[in-house]
Each structure stands twice: as structure tokens, then as C-alpha cells.
Amino acid sequence: MDYRPPFCPNPGCPSHGQSSPLPPNWFRKSGFRPTKVVGLVQRFHCNLCGKGFSRRSFDIDYWTHRTLDYHRIQNLLVAGTGLRQACRFLGVSTNLLANRHARLARQSLVLQARGLSELPLCEPLVFDGFESFAYSQFFPNNLNLLVTADSQFVLGVNAAILRRKGRMTAKQKLRREELEKQWRASPSAIYRSSREMLNWGCHLEFGAYHLPIVIRSDEKSEYSRALKSLTPYGSWMEEGLVDHQRTSSKAERTLTNPLFPVNYLDRQLRKDLAEHVRESVRFARRTEFSLERAMIHLAHHNYFKVFRNRSKDPKMTHAQKAGIDPKSIAQWQVEVFRDRAFGWRQDLEKWATDIWRRAIRVPIHTVTPLPAHLRTA
Ligand SMILES: [Zn+2]
Incomplete structure (x- = not known):
């Protein structure tokens, strides 16, 4: 089928921001442009604003000078490969790989937005934090994960940067003091970030008419404080419309543990992403990049990974288990590595x-x- 550009990339064009379908004759083909990277590229002319553009504007590889296999990059990342190791394997520089990771993360965010728009949410939610660090152990962070209880579909993730706590030598305490003269993490970072995520989770459940809203978490006091402070959900707890079910984080991490979906993800993130492996020299250097790589992992978990290794349906992804149409998932699996987000x-x-x-x-x-x-964005 003939390629149709989705919209005019000129921000000043009247058609640019339109979400409604454009008239069929809004553009015309206008020859080809030779490139060294991908040969001939189809050019178009916008009949609404008179500007020209090319098919490349809508390609995941827009503005790149080298074509790499994104599927392979995704697989390397989620298979515990260190970044330099991946660079050697692909024969590319660390900067180039960082660029492709940045692209894949944004592709993954759009993929997740599509998934959420078609998700028929009808399960309780499980919420937990995943602790790691970036730059040095003086900058720990906490990833808040919101996951569906039965299908283990990750709904969203946000993060908070924390103050270093726990046992420290006198030298380390002094170092922390020095660093905190420049910047200090907010003491309420976990409370605020988890409150934001829990509020969104309640909105999703309420929007899907799934009442009572059931949120499962461990016994961290910040979570219950955050839930109680939400309007209107905090007051709904007394009426039984919001049920906060708490399980000790020390409980055995088996399949029957109500926190299994987050315990499972915790384990996967820890072993799949090189930067989260304990005592690794491959730790993340920047929080921003670490979050982007976590997003690539979570999109892989939702839309590519099978729900259970030993399940009867070897193609059942977590997204499908959550009720998303497998035809949509199959289409997104192609588009995520092709169409620019x-x-x-x-x-x-x-x-x-x-x-x-x-x-x-x-x-x-x-x-x-x-x-x-x-x-x-
Ligand atoms: Zn235009």
C-alpha cells in the first residue's frame, strides 16, 4: 500500500496539530531525495502550507547517519548487557548507543500510551518502590511501579531521588555533608512521588468503573499516608470504596504473595538491567538515562515478553493477558521500531x-x- 504521511511536520501549518483526519488531497508526492544512508527518500509537498517534507521525518531513524537494528538493541539491554559491552558488540560508540536508547525510550513511552488507551482495566493494582542509584551511592533513587495484580501489566513508573541513608563510615558521612552543600534530596520525595502514582492508579480504576478500588502494597508508612491524603479517595477508604491491602515486605516472595507482581518485576529489573545488579561496576551514571532504560525494559515486559514461560500459549504477552487485543499488540510491535514517536x-x-x-x-x-x-513531548 502507498505510504501516507500522518500529518504535516511544519509546526506553522494549519494541519499540523489537527487530530481529526486530514482531507485526502492535503499533500502530493514531490520526487525523491538521494541520501547516503538509506538511498532514495520520498519527498512530499503540503498543499495547505506549501512547504515540503520527506518520509524520513516520520521515521524512527530521523536525523541519524547510521541504521541499527532497534530490536537487537532492546534485546541487548534487557539481557543484562553492559553498555560498553553492547557498544563493542554492535561496533558503535557509547554516544551513538545512548542516542538509540533515548529514541527507544520515547518509542516505548508512546507504545505504553497506546496500550493504556486500549486497556480494559478490571483488576486490583499492586504498588511498590524499587531502589537503586545513579552517579554514586550518595544519590539513591526509588522507582515507583504500578502493576496490575493478575496480568502483571506495568501501568506506569515514576521516580524519586533520595537522601543516602543506612550505615556509613565517618568518611562517608563527611562526604555526604560536603555534597549536600550543593544539593540535597527532599525528605518527602517518596511520599510525593508515590502519592502522584497512587492518585493516578485510583483515577484509572475509577475511570474503568472497577469498584471497590483495591491497592496492594507493603507496609511502608508513606504509601498509606499518601493514599489517605488523596481527594476524594482518602475519604472513600472509610466507606470501603478504596481498599488498601498491606503485606509485609518480609513475607515469602512466592507466587501466592499478594505482592508477587512487583516482587517479580523487582527481580527482573535487578537481573535484566546491568545497572541494577548489586555491587556492579556497570551502575547508571545519570538518573535520567537510568529511567529511560527502565522504560524500555517495562515496555519489553508488557508487549514482548511472554506472560509465563511455561504457559499454554507461548505468544501470550502481559498486555494480552491484561485484555488488550493481540492484533493491536502485533501491530505496535512493528511500529515501535519503525514510526517516529x-x-x-x-x-x-x-x-x-x-x-x-x-x-x-x-x-x-x-x-x-x-x-x-x-x-x-
Ligand atoms: Zn503543511
Whole structure:
């Protein structure tokens, strides 16, 4: 079938931001442009604004000079490969791999937005934090994961940067003091970030008419405080419309544990992503990148990984188990590695926009700015 550009990429064009279908004759083909990277590229002319553009504007590889297999990059990342190791294997520089990870993370965010738009939510939710660090152990972080109870479908993830706690030598305490003269993590970071996630979870459940809203978590006091503080959900707890079921985090981590979906993810993140392996030298250097890689992992978990290794249906993904049409999933599995993700065209949740825009960060750790063509959310 003939390729049809989805919209005019000129931000000043009257058609640019339109979500309604454009008239069939809004563009015309206008020859080819030779490139060294992919040969001839189809060009188009917009009949509404008179500007030209090419098919490449809608390609995941927009603005790249080298074509790499994204599926392979995703698989390397979720198979515990260190970044330098992956670079050697692919024969690329660390900068180039970082660029592809940045792209894949945004592709994954759009994929998740599509998944959420077709999800018939009808299960309790499980919520938990996953602790790791980026840059050094003086900058621990906490990833809040919201997962469905039966299908183990990850709904969303946000994060908080924490203050280093636990046992420290006198030298380490002094070092922390020194560092905190420049910047100090908020003491209520876990409470605020979990409150945001729990509020969204309650909205999702209520929006899907799934009452009472059941949230399962461990006994961390921040979670119950956060839930109780929510309007209107906090007051609904007394009426039995919101049920917060708490399980000790020390309980045996078996399949029958109510927190199994998050315990499972915790284990997978710890072993699949090299940066979260305990005592690893491959730890993350920046929070922003670490979150992006977590997002790639979670999208892989939802839409590519089978629900159970020994399940009767070897193609059943977590997304399908959660009730999403397998035809849509099959289509997205192709599109995610092909069609450039435009955040502004999706209904991205706040947590997704935060990851996209790299809003969760340690201000004293600088990162190379995101290229302009990836700043589309
Ligand atoms: Zn136009």
C-alpha cells in the first residue's frame, strides 16, 4: 500500500496539530531525495502550507547517519548487557548507543500510551518502590511501579531521588555533608512521588468503573499516608470504596504473595538491567538515562515478553493477558521500531512526560541536552 504521511511536520501549518483526519488531497508526492544512508527518500509537498517534507521525518531513524537494528538493541539491554559491552558488540560508540536508547525510550513511552488507551482495566493494582542509584551511592533513587495484580501489566513508573541513608563510615558521612552543600534530596520525595502514582492508579480504576478500588502494597508508612491524603479517595477508604491491602515486605516472595507482581518485576529489573545488579561496576551514571532504560525494559515486559514461560500459549504477552487485543499488540510491535514517536500527538500521562523531558534528575549532574528532534513531548 502507498505510504501516507500522518500529518504535516511544519509546526506553522494549519494541519499540523489537527487530530481529526486530514482531507485526502492535503499533500502530493514531490520526487525523491538521494541520501547516503538509506538511498532514495520520498519527498512530499503540503498543499495547505506549501512547504515540503520527506518520509524520513516520520521515521524512527530521523536525523541519524547510521541504521541499527532497534530490536537487537532492546534485546541487548534487557539481557543484562553492559553498555560498553553492547557498544563493542554492535561496533558503535557509547554516544551513538545512548542516542538509540533515548529514541527507544520515547518509542516505548508512546507504545505504553497506546496500550493504556486500549486497556480494559478490571483488576486490583499492586504498588511498590524499587531502589537503586545513579552517579554514586550518595544519590539513591526509588522507582515507583504500578502493576496490575493478575496480568502483571506495568501501568506506569515514576521516580524519586533520595537522601543516602543506612550505615556509613565517618568518611562517608563527611562526604555526604560536603555534597549536600550543593544539593540535597527532599525528605518527602517518596511520599510525593508515590502519592502522584497512587492518585493516578485510583483515577484509572475509577475511570474503568472497577469498584471497590483495591491497592496492594507493603507496609511502608508513606504509601498509606499518601493514599489517605488523596481527594476524594482518602475519604472513600472509610466507606470501603478504596481498599488498601498491606503485606509485609518480609513475607515469602512466592507466587501466592499478594505482592508477587512487583516482587517479580523487582527481580527482573535487578537481573535484566546491568545497572541494577548489586555491587556492579556497570551502575547508571545519570538518573535520567537510568529511567529511560527502565522504560524500555517495562515496555519489553508488557508487549514482548511472554506472560509465563511455561504457559499454554507461548505468544501470550502481559498486555494480552491484561485484555488488550493481540492484533493491536502485533501491530505496535512493528511500529515501535519503525514510526517516529511524537509525544505531543499522544495522550501522555504526567509520569511519561517527566521521563520524556528528563524532569527527574539531580540538578548538579549535567547531561548532554536531548537533541531538538527528540523533544517532541
Ligand atoms: Zn503543511
